[in-house]
Amino acid sequence: MTDATLNTAGKAVELPTLEGSIGPSVLDIRKMYAATGQFTYDPGFTSTASCESGLTYIDGDEGVLLHRGYPIGQLAEHSSFMEVCYLLLNGELPSQSELGQFSRIISRHTMLHEQLATFYRGFRRDAHPMAIMCGVVGALSAFYHDSTDINDPQQRKIASHRLIAKMPTIAAMAYKYSVGQPFLYPDNSLSYTGNFLRMTFGVPAEPYVVVPEVERALDRIFILHADHEQNASTSTVRLAGSSGANPFACIAAGIACLWGPAHGGANEAALNMLREIGTPDRIPHYIARAKDKNDPFRLMGFGHRVYKNYDPRATVMQKTVREVFAALKVNDPLFETALQLEEIALSDPYFAEKKLFPNVDFYSGIILSAIGFPTTMFTVLFALARTVGWVAQWNEMISDPNQKIGRPRQLYTGPVQRDYVPLSAR
Ligand code: SDX
Numbered sequence: 179m180t181d182a183t184l185n186t187a188g189k190a191v192e193l194p195t196l197e198g199s200i201g202p203s204v205l206d207i208r209k210m211y212a213a214t215g216q217f218t219y220d221p222g223f224t225s226t227a228s229c230e231s232g233l234t235y236i237d238g239d240e241g242v243l244l245h246r247g248y249p250i251g252q253l254a255e256h257s258s259f260m261e262v263c264y265l266l267l268n269g270e271l272p273s274q275s276e277l278g279q280f281s282r283i284i285s286r287h288t289m290l291h292e293q294l295a296t297f298y299r300g301f302r303r304d305a306h307p308m309a310i311m312c313g314v315v316g317a318l319s320a321f322y323h324d325s326t327d328i329n330d331p332q333q334r335k336i337a338s339h340r341l342i343a344k345m346p347t348i349a350a351m352a353y354k355y356s357v358g359q360p361f362l363y364p365d366n367s368l369s370y371t372g373n374f375l376r377m378t379f380g381v382p383a384e385p386y387v388v389v390p391e392v393e394r395a396l397d398r399i400f401i402l403h404a405d406h407e408q409n410a411s412t413s414t415v416r417l418a419g420s421s422g423a424n425p426f427a428c429i430a431a432g433i434a435c436l437w438g439p440a441h442g443g444a445n446e447a448a449l450n451m452l453r454e455i456g457t458p459d460r461i462p463h464y465i466a467r468a469k470d471k472n473d474p475f476r477l478m479g480f481g482h483r484v485y486k487n488y489d490p491r492a493t494v495m496q497k498t499v500r501e502v503f504a505a506l507k508v509n510d511p512l513f514e515t516a517l518q519l520e521e522i523a524l525s526d527p528y529f530a531e532k533k534l535f536p537n538v539d540f541y542s543g544i545i546l547s548a549i550g551f552p553t554t555m556f557t558v559l560f561a562l563a564r565t566v567g568w569v570a571q572w573n574e575m576i577s578d579p580n581q582k583i584g585r586p587r588q589l590y591t592g593p594v595q596r597d598y599v600p601l602s603a604r
Contacts, residue, residue, distance in 0.1 A: 189214045200235055217587045224483075227408075229416065230578065233266060233570055234407045241487035241535075245405060246270070254494045259400040259563070260284065260370055263342055266405055266570040281370070287343035288364035288373065290351070291321040298355045307352035307558045308437045314348050315341075316430030326424040328576055337425040338569040345562045346370065350377035353555055371397040374562070379550060391505030392549055395498050396559075399545065402491040402538060403560050405567025407484070411436040415568040416575050417584040425572060432568045433561045439478065442539075442564070445556040448479035449512070449543030457511075458518040465519075469528045477523060479540030486533035495541040502545050513544050 182193045182205055191213035194206045204227045211217055220226045235244040243250040246265050253262055257271070264272040264280045272280060297317060301310050318340070319326050325337035351361050354377075362377045372388040375396065380386030406412070415432040419425070436442035455464050467475040482489060503509055520536050523529045546556050575581050 184210070184214070187214050187216055198230075199232075201237065211587075217589070219589050222483075223408075223413075228413060228584075229408065229575065230580065231408070231571065231574060232269070233574060234405045234567070236407050236484050238482070238484035238486050241485060241490050243406070243490050250402065250490050251494060254398050254401050254491075257401065258369075259397045259404070262401050262404050263566045266566050267338065267573070283339055284343045284370065285364075285366040285373075287340045288347055288366060290344055290347050294318075294321060295351070295361060298351055298361075301355065303356060303358065305356070307349070307356060307554055308433065308443075308561070310352040310355070311348065311558055311561055312430055312434050312437075314352070315345075315433055316427055318344070318426035319424045322426070326426070328419075328422060328424065334425070334573055334576065338573060341425065341429055341565050341569055345565045346374035347377060349555070349558045349562050350374060352558060353378050353551075356552075356554070369393065369397070371400060389505060391501065395502045395505070395545060396549065398494065398498055399542060399559070400563040402494060402542075403563035405564070405570065410438075410441050411564065412568060412571050415572055419572045419575055420581065420584040425569070428572055429565060429568050432564070436561055436564065437557055442557045442560040444478050444537070444539040445542045445546070445560060446553045448539050449547060449553050449556065451478045452512045452515055452519070452543070455515055455519065458515050461515070461519050461522050465522055465526060468523075469526075477519070477534070479537055479543075480523065480529070481532070481534040482537045485535060485537065488535045489537040491538040492536040492540055495538065495545070496536075499541055499544050499548075502548050506548055508548050510544055510548055516541060516544060 181195050184191050184193055191210055193210065195203045196206050197203050207218060218226070233246065235247075236242065245253060245262065246269055248265070248271070253265075257265075260281050261272060261277060263284075264277060294314065294317070297314055298310065301313070322337070322340060325333045325340060327333045347364055354361050360382055362380055362382065364373050365376055366373070368376060368388065372393045375388055375393060376386040408416075411432040414435040415428045418428040418431040423431075439447045451464075455461060464475070464477070467473045468477045468480075499513055503513070520540070523534070529535075542560075543553065543556055546559060547553070551559065
């Protein structure tokens with residue numbers, strides 16, 4: 179690929195082309211401002227690569243998602259969430275003994291500092307669990323002083339393990355607090371996902387039996403959410419981390435960003451939307467609303483900045499709905515509504531022309547609801563699973579020799595300089 183020459187403002191600047199291992203090349207504009215005195219303008223970063231990364235690759239036109247080169251469908255089918263965590267953090271799939279050792283390390287960090295339990299009691303019982311997550315994760319740096327030095331690789335590693343390990347405990351406690359049941363300590367004889375199910379749905383008065391099909395389905399949902407390139411929350415974590423902030427604060431920032439309904443909050447919004455639609459006969463009304471520019475209503479769980487094809491995670495998700503229904507011997511009529519909504523939308527020219535397809539959030543709520551999670555917990559589960567991606571991206575950023583504090587510029591459209599007018603003269 180030849181470099182480009184940009185002629186602008188009476189000056190010419192050579193813009194080198196950088197090639198990745200796969201995917202579109204990028205124009206390196208780092209010298210552009212110094213050479214021309216002009217910035218680029220790209221709200222929403224639709225044409226801007228903010229960093230170099232070797233973690234996750236997406237081909238949005240083809241509907242391809244690779245983690246460290248491995249297709250998401252293969253990982254979802256054959257691996258476990260712990261394997262994917264290892265892969266994202268270390269770059270390669272683990273051997274049997276590496277996986278055993280990694281799982282043991284993670285399970286050794288599942289407990290929370292006992293004093294953190296008092297934190298929860300400061301929240302209202304009806305607090306949204308995402309509000310609790312933001313607060314408690316942000317507070318972790320006040321409890322784990324020995325893993326906040328970002329310049330020490332060993333401390334970074336311990337912080338990463340702590341975050342991955344403690345997130346299920348924090349999430350389950352947020353749920354327990356909302357339903358007024360006692361917190362359960364982790365049981366490290368269980369798998370990562372089995373332990374989370376027990377801490378969420380178990381009670382101290384009875385033994386809890388993990389249903390293997392549910393454990394497998396939830397583990398797969400975690401795999402599907404593990405990482406996704408430079409999405410809004412990951413970019414938030416990187417931006418927060420670029421100032422040298424500690425990892426717990428950075429992940430709390432990511433959780434806050436994920437909460438929005440245009441991002442991770444869409445799984446909650448999608449199920450609420452399906453409940454509002456109710457029966458398939460009401461679908462045309464909602465399709466018409468989604469197409470109406472004057473109506474803020476949008477099909478939640480539909481559309482994606484990068485995918486202009488079916489989100490490969492939605493394919494796995496749809497299959498998992500059937501498996502969970504069969505294992506739990508349940509059937510949710512909303513699944514039929516969702517299937518028909520997808521079919522009607524995909525055959526509508528509006529959605530076809532704009533290349534709007536179901537995304538990861540469209541079917542996940544139906545599964546999570548069947549397992550027993552209230553809608554308010556859906557985004558919490560997304561945050562739990564995405565923590566490994568955030569942490570891996572944060573580590574990658576800190577190790578990047580090109581890393582600088584994130585500092586975008588702007589197109590200023592405010593008043594030009596003017597003199598202060600005394601209050602008495604206004
Ligand atoms: C996630 O980025 C990631 O990787 C995120 C994620 C991850 O794993 O991290 O994949 C997780 O966040 C999934 C997305 C969850 N959000 C939703 O499902 C909310 C509904 N979707 C949209 O709001 C929207 O599609 C976004 C936010 C996902 C993408 O927004 P873009 O890329 O800024 O696109 P856009 O909003 O400018 O839409 C382009 C056009 C617009 O119409 P025009 O102005 O061109 O006429 O498509 C229309 C939009 O109005 N459109 C929709 C629509 N989504 C886009 N119309 C109806 N229903 C929709 N859902």
